[in-house]
Amino acid sequence: MTFSANLGFLFTDRPLPDAIRAAKAAGFAAVECHFPYEVPPEQVKAALDETGLPMLGLNTVRGNVKAGDFGIAALPGREAEARAAITQAVEYATAIGARAVHVMAGKSGGAAEAEATYRGNLRFACDAAEARGLSILIEPINHRDAPGxxxxxxxxxxxxxxALGRDSLRIMFDCYHTQIMQGDLTERFRAHLPLIGHVQIAAVPDRGEPDEGEIHYPRLIAAMRDIGYAGAIGAEYRPRHGDTEAGLSWLSQFS
Incomplete structure (x- = not known):
């Protein structure tokens, strides 16, 4: 099984290029990240080239974090800002050789106008991504962690x-978020497999290492493989004790 280290949560005690090297040393076969934009892309690309690890994806920026933003693509009236964030993400992804961009919707409360805004911005994102050979991911996120x-x-x-009919647009199936909101992970995964572009894991309910809690990941991931998923599994969890290396024993369950 191929596992990807999400460097938004793992190896965060070091600069991103060194986190990529640490992921390689720990045995991960790929990496992904959240918001790498403060690091010059050539430094990230050099670390990826050195280690041979692919960068599977990165996120669009959240917006005004101090004001509570958690993405802006579904926020009416902020289309120009959202599209600038998409352009930034696509250009950065292209520069480092990443494969996908996750367009963060934001906290809209679910209004109809927000849905129209979101779909319009996703069309823009797909146009930009397809011109660069990238995919666009959208991720259902739970309302416990991100109300609204x-x-x-x-x-x-x-x-x-x-509705959009774009081959470049796929689902980020995050088992942590989906278990909290909906459950029935195996059958829900089976039903939506043709549209799933990436999978992420973390323990529920604490979002720690995927070795305890409500989800038995060895069984679930084996089922995903049997269903037909051939992609990487993204380890997007918060180490319980802050030290990524100290909590990596869970990987041995899949060796």
Whole structure:
């Protein structure tokens, strides 16, 4: 099984290029990140080239974090800002050779106007990504951690993708968020597999290492493979004790 280290949460005690090297040393076969924009892309690309690890994806910026923003693509009236963030992400992804951009919707409260705004911005994102050979990911995020987040159900993500009809648009199936909001992970994954572009894991409910809690990941990931998923599994969890290396024993369950 191929696991990707999400460097938004793992190895955060060091600069991003060194986190990439640490992921390689720990045995990960790929990396992904959240918001790498303060690091010159040539430094990230050099670390990726050195280690041979692919960068699977990165996020658009959250917006005004101090004001509570958690993405802006579904916020009416902020289309110009959202599209600038998409352009920034696509250009950075291209510069480092990343494969996908996750467009963060934001906390809209679910209004109809927000849905129209989101779909319009996703069309823009798909146009930009397809010109560069990238994919666009949308991720249902739970309302416990992000109250009012516009996209919280896998079925909603599927509705959007089918309505837009873009092959470059896929679902980020985060098992942590989906278990909290909906559950029934195996059958929900089976039903939506053709539209799933990436998978992420973390323990529920504490979002720690995927070795305890409500989800038995060895069984779930084996089922995903049997269903037909051939992509990487993104380790997007918060180390319980702050030290990424000290909590990596869970990887041995899949060796």
């Amino acid at each position: 987040y516009h996209l919280s159900r896998v079925e909603h993500a599927t509705e959007i993708i089918e």
